[in-house]
Every structure is written in structure tokens, then in C-alpha cells.
Amino acid sequence: MSSETTFVDFKSDTQPTWCPGCGDFGTMNGMMKALANTGNDPDDTFIVAGIGCSGKIGTYMHSYALHGVHGRALPVGTGVKLARPDVEVMVAGGDGDGYSIGAGHFVHAVRRNVDLSYVVMDNRIYGLTKGQFSPTSREDFETATSPAGPKQPPVNPLALALAAGGTFIAQTFSSDVQRHAEIVQQAIEHDGFGFVNVFSPCVTFNDVDTYEYFRGSLVDVNEDDEVDHDPADFDQATERILDPDHEYQGVLYQDPDSVPYGDSHGLGEDMSSIPEGAPEDATDLVREFY
């Protein structure tokens, strides 16, 4: 079926309950396209979703999926992939899910470099809980829990990934579905942890990080006149990721020598199939205790 798979095959028959205009629609479409374009099949695909408006994505896509507890999507995805190297694993969640409660897992999942893709639907707000500031919210963003702004510098997810040893670091915009799909596709194809931070506007609770804002401010690394961006160039990547003046769209960094965890640890077997009794040489295990 793979060769004929198209993005609608990855769509479930559940009607999204996202607010009309929510960025998550575009984000999801791009993900479905990327999965289809990379020749995956829903039966061999596993989506792990966090908790949040973003986390509902697992319900609206058609594949094997788990909608876990808040902040723990990455460990689940890592577990699926290590046990089932034959399955395509994609993890998705929100900025709160990934960078607040899940920040520790994020750092360690990046380091581990398991061969999966991680798409964070970054709307710079807690959508599902109705509008509290998130780790990516601006310092002066007024919300129910920050009437005068959170007064903390927002997390720079790309910088965190870079610091944690990321091998594929990208950023997209849900409204530029074409480019977004293309980059997610590269994340899937990357040998290792493919990380994509997607600006996916919340039209209900965030009136500063809007479609207009991103449309007007995002710079595509491929269209930046000043430099020819080479994603393999760590220093160039660093400079742009830490650039205080601009936010970029595109693959900021990709380590061409990336070795995924499964390879360095010699994993490759489908762990779901086991014999009907103890392993053949199991008595050797007993003998060790003589």
C-alpha cells in the first residue's frame, strides 16, 4: 500500500474540535503529508501525542497512536521506537507539554538521538487550560496568570536542542504548510532525532503571536540574502539560533554524521516477537549462579 499512500490515509474520521482558524489544522496537514511523502503507511506508523489542544492530534490522525499523560510523550515515543525499529514513530505536543512539564525529557530525548521525529506545536500559550502563559510566552505577554506578563525570558527551544546535542533542529510555520510539510519530511528522513518547532497560532488565547506576526517576522534560512545557510555548519546554526533579532524558518542544523541510538546500541530487532517458552539457552542463566 505504501507507494499509493496519500495524506488522506492518515486522516481519521473524527472531526477536529479545534477552534476555527487554529494553527493546529495546518500543522497536522503538513505532518500527514510528510508521512505520506516518506512512503509510510498508517498500519506501520505510531503517533504519540501529549496533552493539550495540540495533543488532540493523535485523535484526528489515522495510525497506531497513544495519547499519553501531560509532558511524557517523548519517553513513550522512545520506547515504541526502540522496541519496534520497523515502525515509523512521530511524537507531537504543545509548548507547555514539551518545554514546561516535559523540559527534562526533551533535553534527554535530544541527547539520546533515537530515530524519530518530534513536532512541537508552539502557540506560546496554554490553550487547553484556557490561556495561561507558557514557557515560550513573551516576557510581557498578559494572561490570566501573568496580568503584567511572566517577566521571564521565553525558552528558546532551538537553543535548548542545540545545547543538548541535537542532530536535527528545525522550525516551521503552520500556515506555510508546504514548507512545513517539506521540513517535517526531512525530520522523518533524518537518521536520529528530528526536531521541528512549529509556530502554530492559537487564535483564541494569544493575540500577539498571530499569523500576521509570524508572516511578517519569520525569516526563511533559504531566503535570507545575507548568508547561504549550511545546516551542517554548527557555528552558523548557533549564530542563527541565538540571533536575538530574528526568528528563522527552515532546517537550522543537521548533523550529517548523526548515528541514531538504535544503531549505536545494536538494536534492530522487532521486540514484539518472542518464543513461546523461556529462551533456548535459559538454563545458562541459572548456571551463572553456581
Next chain:
Amino acid sequence: MSSETTFVDFKSDTQPTWCPGCGDFGTMNGMMKALANTGNDPDDTFIVAGIGCSGKIGTYMHSYALHGVHGRALPVGTGVKLARPDVEVMVAGGDGDGYSIGAGHFVHAVRRNVDLSYVVMDNRIYGLTKGQFSPTSREDFETATSPAGPKQPPVNPLALALAAGGTFIAQTFSSDVQRHAEIVQQAIEHDGFGFVNVFSPCVTFNDVDTYEYFRGSLVDVNEDDEVDHDPADFDQATERILDPDHEYQGVLYQDPDSVPYGDSHGLGEDMSSIPEGAPEDATDLVREFY
């Protein structure tokens, strides 16, 4: 008493049970010196310690202290400081405590920039649980749980702090107590989150990251012939922190414009003193519900 306080005032009468030669002795001595040098008094000092060999430090020092649960020392310290701006708060723990189970809190404590100091006793191993690899262990470091090495790039704590918006980022070596004490003192004096990663060798379970190794390899930013290090220069700090070839000792970065959380949030009162009944204007609270 403050003016006459010396470092022995910060020493408790409990005999350390650290292995002879453990780096934590030097680390602790430096911390006690720094506290005394900054004119603090044990009665007005609060130490929060993590769980690990490193975490035992709270027991061996003399002050108010809490020895918490594994990985949560920073939130505790943050709570103490916000409630008691009049108290000097120092948080200490291990590399596992701070960068593994506590990694998420680390990122967020750095961002919050509360005016406290955080000293991580980095021995690149889990000491207390008898020698498993830690997040700062080298890729090829052989331990009970990594017979062929963990095969993941070690966490670079300074880079993480930088990515999280750190305002004071430093590194020291427990065996250079003088320099270590000096830098911890600067961390205490810094207006905001003073972060110091201390190489504090474990002589029992780590035979690669030894005193000799650090003595031979660490470059002091003040003694580097190539550049005159300016800790206020973000780009210079970035370059050194991400330098793949060297590890540095010294204050790598300090934001001269750092505004601690307490200041930006208008905190300053000692929250421990409250009236004996409801606040005077408490009926206003009821009236709001008319």
C-alpha cells in the same frame, strides 16, 4: 555576628562520610568560605541540598537547611528565597540530581533568575547509587549500566544554562579551592541566579574524570593567552561554552543587567510574618462577590 563570621561557623559538627579524597570536601570548603566572605551568618542562611553523595553537604554545613527529594532542590530553594528575601539561599546537588531527574527544573530555575546561588557538584557519575553513568558522563565511560559506555553525548551544563537565559554561568574545580571559593562568592553576589558547575571528582567510581585529568585539561578563562575574557560578552561566552576542544574554569558569562525575579515581581517582604487574624481589608474580598 556577620562581620566576624568565618568559614568554620558554617561547619556542622557532623563528620562527613564521604570517601577519603572525595572532591566534595573541597567543594564544600569553598562554599563555606564564600558564604563567610560575603558576610553571611548561618542563622540567616538556608542551604537546600539534593539527594546524592553531593546532597549530604547540607548535613555537614551549619545553617538552616533542607535535604529534599531527588532532583527537586531548585524549586525548594526558589520557594525559600521568594518567601524570605532576607535570607541567603544556596542550593547544591549532584550532576544526576541537577541534570538528569532535575533537568526540567534547572532550565526553568535559570529562566526565573531568582537571586540565589546553585552549585552543582559534577563528578560525572552517580556516586551514592554506586556507579552508574550520569548525564555528564563521557560517551565511552564504562559503568555498571553502560558496559560499553552510554553512547550519548554528555550534557553540557553551561550550554544548557546559556540556552535557558542564564545570567551568571561559571565553572570551577573543587581542588582549586581558592578559585572555587572566589567564584562561588561572585555567584552569591550576583543579582540573580548564580550558577556554578564544580568538577568535584569521585575517587571511588570514576577513574577517568580524575583530579589529574582536570588539573591537566582545565583552562582558566583568566589565564587563557588567546583572549581576554569578558564575562559580559555573550558571544565570547557562547564560543567558549560551546568550544568542543576545551573546558574552562571561571565566570564564563555574567549579564550585568540581570534583574532578579523578586525585583521584577515586586517582592521584598518577609512572608513569614502575618497578622493574627484576617487582613484588615479582608471584607473587601467578600464584597467582590456581590
Next chain:
Amino acid sequence: MPEDLNWAIGGEAGDGIASTGKIFAQALSRAGRHVFTSKEFASRIRGGYTAYKIRTDVERVQSVVDRLDVLIALTQRTVDENVDELHPGSVVIYDGERSWEAEVPGDVVGVDVPLKHLAEQAGGAIMRNVVALGAAAAIADFPLDCLDEALRKRFGDKGEQIVDGNREAARLGAEHVREAYPDLNGRTAEYGHEYRLERTDADYVLLNGDEAVGMGALAAGCRFYAGYPITPATDVMEYLKGRIERYGGTVVQAEDELSAVNLALGAARGGARAMTATSGPGIDLMAETFGLVATSETPLVIADVMRSGPSTGMPTKQEQGDLDMLLYGGHGEVPRFVLAPTTVGECFHKTVEAFNLAERYQTPVYLVADLSLAVTERTYEPGEFDMGAVEIERGKIVDDDEVGEWLDGQGRFRPHADTEDGVSPRALPGTVGGTHMSTGLEHDELGRRTEDTDVRVRQVDKRDRKVDTAREREDWSPREFGDVDAETLVVSWGSNEGAVLEAMNLLEERGVDVRFVSVPYLFPRADLSEHVEAAERTVVVECNATGQFADVLEHDVLQRVERINKYTGVRFEADELAEEIAARVDGEHEPDTVGGSGEVQAE
């Protein structure tokens, strides 16, 4: 004709249902009427549906019933979802201009109001819900000036123009009804109903459980709140934010619940009255630190606003499923207090008490409310929240001078001194000579780690003795209602109290007397042995599947009890509860047997 009026507005999530309903509740309160609201509804279809229900009377109301007199149906589905609750003579307000044709049952009175059209006339389609409120007011002969007051309260900070626009929208809605349906009263009267929302001179406050908890915290001197957003506890944080600062306190939005509880622990060790609030998933995450709070003997209030579990469950639905976790959760053995307010008013009082108990016994206190309590707005006489009566007791805090009484032979302070009542002295940072270490490791009187078997046992016993002391010194009585000689004893906890009380009225009409014990102290708790023994049957009512309190009670009194359990995600309604209790009295249900699956689901 019943005196209470049951009103609701329903539509899709995002339709502004809750805020519209709240405005109407506010208006009723301003009119001196008692109000009891509910946001949880049975849903028979997947996703999206939301509603706000108001029961109002000039007398006190404390439960919802499954009857609707006036329904604002913003969608066809609203009618479908509530059709069982409509009766001959119910009025349904709908917008005939919208795409759907309201299929209201024949004997229900449909009132077609061009909501959108009139709203636009008043200044914008966004006000269509307010048009509907005006229409509803007209139907029940409710003075528009009370609605005006509520609209000012809601929109005042958006400027005079917005307030005026909304007032106009309400006026247009009311006018439309009066003009298009001049004989409405006559039509409902055919079915024996005449809806009149009479006004009284009373002056009530209207608030929900989360707000009452927040207000209680401020009254009690809470200065530090740390939390992470989670339904239905977020309102506590949002209430405190912007208010606690007036008293020199702060709210910290933490990165997760692990951080939240440790932040609060830190503040408490600093000497601040501190709290955190969360729901089930957060309680799980806090379990490890809970043990630390207890062994370090730190006063801390942890509120659990329960929702439907397990796991993420049904986050906006009612349940009382966390009791076991609160009583028994966390590894090892830890003394704890568990307080469960039974009404919105008690949310205030128990919160104040929780802070006092926490400091008096230097323990963590769980304050447990359920979603129904937390999100239910209810009217009270303002005197219910008597700030003058709030007393703050900080327990054994020692100052520079008193420290001396608690030193060991070598001049070291003994924060875990093994006292007769189990309570040790507490020195806050800054107290001269009071330095000490607190730890989650077993420790001696000084707080130093120990594995000495005698010291270990002494410290475990000392901590447990605090509970014994509290048992003696404090009043752990339940709230008692009804006839002490009744054959049937009903026991419940949490928000069920109101529904049971109203069910008792209904049962009385049927000649069934009931004794009712509502248990607000879950640990320590009153011994109900005599109650159970005196009764012919004991029925425990709770919103969960397994009967957690029933199990606890059975163990306390060594006797099986009957159970009424509901775990649909919807609170008990007074009338269904009356039926269920009556069925027990009539012997239609077998008493449950051990390990059996005799739990009865009331829905």
C-alpha cells in the same frame, strides 16, 4: 407550582455558555434570590456540548434537580441533550433564524427570538447570548435592572460603551418576547406553570468553591501559592493572582506540579503560609514530596480539586475518586490530615482551618474538593464569610528567646524534639540559634540522618502521635442532619451534601425519614460506630465506582454498608438520589457483600 425555577443555557464549547450563565446567576443574586448553579451535564453524544444550569428560589437551594423550566438552546443539540428534563410548560428560547429548526416537544413552549439579528441591532452579533438573557428575563417577569447590574459587573472594565451595548441587547430581547409572545404566561399556565422571578431585599454574594478556597487562603494569611494549571483547580490560582500581592504575597506558575509542591515546601520552610492546588494527575506527581513534607514536619496545604479519573479521564466531569490516594497514597507511612468541605461556604472555612492545623501540627494537610463544589456558584449571606471571626494559630514557632528552651546538651536546636504531644518547636530561618537541617531521611531530634533503630522508632511514633493529639484536641465532628431515630442512615462526603439534604425533603414528602451524616473530616475522622449501630441500614453515597468511603467506614465499624455510587461524571441530583435512597428503604437492593460487584450506579 414549585417555587424554584430551573434555568439553563446550552450550546457548543466556545459559545460563551459559562460566562453568560454566570451573568444571569449574578443578576438573580442581585435580585435577592438564592442561586445554585451547575456546569456538569450528562452528555449522550461525543464532544463539544456545554451547558450552565441555574436553580433559583427565594429560599436556600443546594442542589440541582432534573427538571428544566426555562432553557436557552443555542443549538439544536441543546434541546436533544435536555429533552428528558423538559416538561409540559417548559419554555425553550431558540433562534429560528439560525439554520436549524428547533424541534421542541409538543407540549413545550417554544419562544423564537432572532438572537443574532437583535444583537447586531444592539451593536454586534457577539451579544446574542445577552439578547437571550433579556428574553429569559421577560419570560419570568424578572426586572431588567438586576440584569443591568450584572452586565456592568461583567463588562465594566471594558468601558461604558460595551456595558450600554449589552444592556441594549438585553432590552431588545425582553422587548421581543413581550411583543411577539404577549400571552406567554397564559400558555405556560395551561400546564400549571407561571414563571415569576420575584425579588427580595436580601443581599447575597455569589461564588464558587475554588473562589471560596482562594478567599479562605487569603483570610488565613497565605502568602505563597505555587501551582500549575489544571482543570478544575486553575481557578484557585487565577483567583489568587492579582489579589495575594496586596498582602505582600505571590503566585508562582511553576513548570509542573513537582516543582509547584517543592516551591510551596520551600516557602513553608521559610515560614510563609504556603499552598498549592491541583487535581488528580498533579496529586500523583506530588506524592513523593508529600512524604518529605510530612517527615520534615513542614506545614503545607495541598488542595486536590477532584475530577473524573483515572488518568486524564474526563477533565471537566465530576468524581470523588481520589479519596484512596489521599488517605493511603505515597510510599511508606506518613501522617496526614484530609479535610473535605461539603459546601461552597465550607470551602472557605475548611481552608482557614487547614492552615491552622498545618501549622499547629506541622504536617501536610490535604484539602479535597470535588469538581461540582469547585465550579458551582452559589449564593450566601455575606456573613457566612465573617472575616472578624478568622483566627490564626501558628503553633509552636519559637523566637530568639525561646530557642534556648529547646537546645540539646551541646547547644543545638532540636527541631524534631520528641515531645509528649508529638509536636516539636519550630524555628524559622533568621531565628538566632535555631539553625537545623530538615530531611526526608530518617533523622534524630536534631534532624541528622540516622539508622539507629531506637531513634527510628521514636521518630515514627512521634510523628504518628501528632495525629493522636489532634484527635483529642480538635473537633472532628461530622455535620449531622435529619432524624436521629430514623431507620436509615445516609452517609456522604464532599459536595453530595446539598443533594442529600434536598433528597431528604423529597423523601419526607413520601413519609421516609432519614438520618444524614455528612463527613467533612476524612482523616482524622469521627467514629461513626454508634450511628451505624443505631440504624437499621446505612447507605453511603459517593461519586465514584468502588465506594472508597464506604470501604473506609466498613473497616471502621466492622460492618457492611449499602452503597449508592455514581460515576457517570455527573453530580447527584436531588430527585434521583431520593429515588435511590427510597429503593434501599424498600429493600429493592441487596446489601453489598464483600468483594461482590454490588455497587449500584445511580444514573
Next chain:
Amino acid sequence: MPEDLNWAIGGEAGDGIASTGKIFAQALSRAGRHVFTSKEFASRIRGGYTAYKIRTDVERVQSVVDRLDVLIALTQRTVDENVDELHPGSVVIYDGERSWEAEVPGDVVGVDVPLKHLAEQAGGAIMRNVVALGAAAAIADFPLDCLDEALRKRFGDKGEQIVDGNREAARLGAEHVREAYPDLNGRTAEYGHEYRLERTDADYVLLNGDEAVGMGALAAGCRFYAGYPITPATDVMEYLKGRIERYGGTVVQAEDELSAVNLALGAARGGARAMTATSGPGIDLMAETFGLVATSETPLVIADVMRSGPSTGMPTKQEQGDLDMLLYGGHGEVPRFVLAPTTVGECFHKTVEAFNLAERYQTPVYLVADLSLAVTERTYEPGEFDMGAVEIERGKIVDDDEVGEWLDGQGRFRPHADTEDGVSPRALPGTVGGTHMSTGLEHDELGRRTEDTDVRVRQVDKRDRKVDTAREREDWSPREFGDVDAETLVVSWGSNEGAVLEAMNLLEERGVDVRFVSVPYLFPRADLSEHVEAAERTVVVECNATGQFADVLEHDVLQRVERINKYTGVRFEADELAEEIAARVDGEHEPDTVGGSGEVQAE
């Protein structure tokens, strides 16, 4: 003269006590002797002290007693700590060359061995413990070749030279004793003791509970282990690391327990048999995810190796304090199985069973061991671990063809199909047509989120029904011992079994008959009503302060029971337990009353 020999080595943390003790245990096992070891000791002084105790006999031994025949005291403190257990004729090996003067009680036979000196002679001071082992061997007439074998096992991978050095060290120790104390046997014989470690032809394996769990996991086809280091569970991870890879599996050291359990959950959803192991603090952190595992109906084994709580407590000390957490922990209501092996051998068998139950019922299974069990090395006939008898049952996994039987009208797979036995079909990723969503939200048969009240109730009931099915289909019998007609019924769980059994022997000598039920299945569990009714008194023995299982039993049988609780951090010893039980039989202890503080600490 008793046939068993009780041996110990003690010193400071860092002295290599445990590995030295293990070598001696290994040597005894090689000699065909039964061995039972213990690492938890009462400590009366703060910090640092550590010891390893061996009880050995040609018959099976299954408990420690408070008697020491031969003690290697590396420090003066070792003597002080153990002075109560020494008796006239006990032998204490010490190093008179070290700074301290061994103050051994007068009727104890001191054997001064220049440990360091002889070790240096053999090649290095580091071998001084081995010198002591040689000395101990000589004292009990134990053939050195068995010790040689054990030394090879321990040092083999360090090269022949190291092995030879150690053998030489042992030889020098033995020689010194024979030369310096030629009449040692005569001296101990004065007190009625002659120590002889006889050899048999038996061939035993020696392992502890953690190792048995790990071996059970491998036997059962576990392919994925994720964990975070924590005493005393780390050994499971360290055992698996380096072995599981042989079978194509892996061990992941996670960044914390939250990650560990979610990693394992992921692998399990991928279809691997997966597990994690931790201790109390980690169990707390896993509580939230536990609910997700249960509602998503994922088979997962979670081992809790208990240590002294609460909080960080005493990490290297014994306790059975997590039972409440395992039975009741986690918010909301979740079906779960709780298995508690009672011996090292059972650790193996129950682990295999846990994996089968997890997959058969698609639930999380808690496997709970206590520290005593986990770190206790014990000998077994190798046949105890019969790999041929291991059966693997994977439950209702459906393949490409079978998926078709489980589709709804629109061709969608129903992973939560509401079946009669509560168990639904399970399609692993890659199964054609089996795609589905699993979630911690309440869901319908397809796994889609729902708030539909009927579906909610059906899914709750379905999940609970799995427990009912399991109750019927599986054997939840306890392990029964002793005289069924005895007046006294003793009930215990976990590692206490051995001590109770040996206490029964001691009691029998005193004419006291006891019926004993050791409970390995904590949930679901056997109904013990008839047992309790048949007995005159029921005594529940457990290593905790509150009597958690006693409470459970009281609720099950609606009757108060007596309790023997120990919470010093040290396991029960057979002789003290015999005393405590005898005291109950003699009526010296009042039965406990509800809420009373009648718990008795056995120490």
C-alpha cells in the same frame, strides 16, 4: 550444639563488606551447604556501619537468627554493634595490629589475625578481607578449595595473578589460625561449641531476589527494561544489562522514573514484554502514568523493591511500607494486580507469572518485593528455576487475519471492545487494519475520547470486570503451612515467610502449634474469612508501623486481628518472632482496637 552456623563480617561502608561476605556465601554453596544471607543490621550508632551475615546449614535455612558463632570484626564498632548476638564460645576474628584493641566479652574467643600484614605478604593490603575469610575457614574446618572456587568466580575476570594472590591470602589466614591457635576447637568446645562446616555433594545456586526477578524477566521473554538507579532495585537493572541484549532486548537508563515508566509503556504498546523496577520514591513518581497504563489497557510489569520510608527514609533498610500505595495509590480508580513473592525462588516464578497476567488481562502488574528479599542471597537446587516449565501466554493478540473479527460497522478496530470477560483484542503496530488510538481520557470501544455517560460507565465496568474474570480463572491461593487445626493463625506477606516458618519450628519445640498463611497475591487475593473464623486468634506479621495488610484483612473478614509490626528497618529474625507469637498465644498482648495505638514493635 546447633547444626547451623551463623557467621558475619562487619566494618565501615567502603570496607568491601558485601562482596567479601558474598564470596564466603559462594564458597559455602560450592561446598553443598545451604546458605541464607542478610545485609540489614540493627544499628545503634549513627552512620557508616555495614555488615553481611550468613546462616548456613546442610538443611535448608530460610531466616536469620540473633546469634553469631563466627564474627569477622574489621572495626571495634563491629564488636560493639553485635555484642548482644555473641555468646560464650563465639569466635571473633580481629586484627590486633590495627589501632584498636578488640574488647571482646570474656567468654567470647578472640582470634587475632594480622590481616593487613598477611595480605601484604600475599600481594596487597586490599586483600585483608580475604585473609579473614581464610581464617574463618580454618576455624570451622572448611576446605579451602571451595573458597578457591569462589575466589575464581569473583576475580576470574581480573586475571590469573589476582586470583592466585587472593588464594594465597586465604591460605595465609588459615595457616595463621592453625598455627597461632592450635587448640581453638578445644576452647570453643568448653562452651559446647565445635564449628565444622561440613561439605555435601549437593550443587546449589546462590542468588538474591533482585537477580531472581531479572532472571524471571528474561525467562518470560522480557525484551525491554527501562529504569533509573535506586537502592535496592538497581540490581535488577544491572543484572539485565549485558544479558538482555543476548535475546535482542535492551536496557535503557532513563533520566528519571517518570521517563522510565513511560519508556516501558511505549515499548509495551509496541508489543514488547516490558518492565521497570524501582523503589518507593520512584513508585510515587510513576503513579500518574500507572493510571494511563491501566486505562489504555497496556500490559506492563512494574516492580517495587521496598525500602524504609517514608520519603527518602532509610534507603538501605527493610520495610513493607508501600502496600497501601500499591493497592490504593494513584488518583481515580484503576484495576491493578499486585503480586508479592515471599522467597527468592518465588521472585523468579512470580515475575514470569506477572508478565503472563499483564498480557492476559492487559493491565499493569505491580510486582512487590522487600529489601530483605531483594538483597538476600540464598541457595536453591537449580531445579527450582526450571526453564522448561516456563510458559508464555500473550493473551488476545490478534493478527492481520483476526483483526477482521473485531471491527465495527465502519471497519474500524475496537481495541476496547466491551467483551464478556472484560478483555479486548489487542492489535500491535504493524497489524494491517488494526490502527487505533489509546488514551488516558475516557474513551469508547474505538479508543476515541468520550463523555457519554453510558459509554463511560460501560468502560469503567469493563475494566473492572477483568479483575472479576481473573479472580475466577486464576489461582490466587496463598501458601499454607502448619497445623490447620491450630488455635493461632499467623498471616504474613513478603519476605517474612522464612522467619515465620523457622519461628514455627521454635514454637513447636515449646509446644505451640501455629497455622500459617503466607500471602503472595495481594490483589486479587484469596478470601481468608474461613481461616480467620476457624482460628481463635489471628496475628498478622509485617514490617511496617501501621499494619497495612492487617487493615486489609480486617476489612475483608470484618474482624479485628492482632498485629506484630516491626519498623526498625531490620527484618524479623526467627527467634524474636517466636517470642512475639508466643506472647500473643499467652495472652500477654491485648488485641488491638479500632484506631488504637496497639501496634507492637517487635524489636
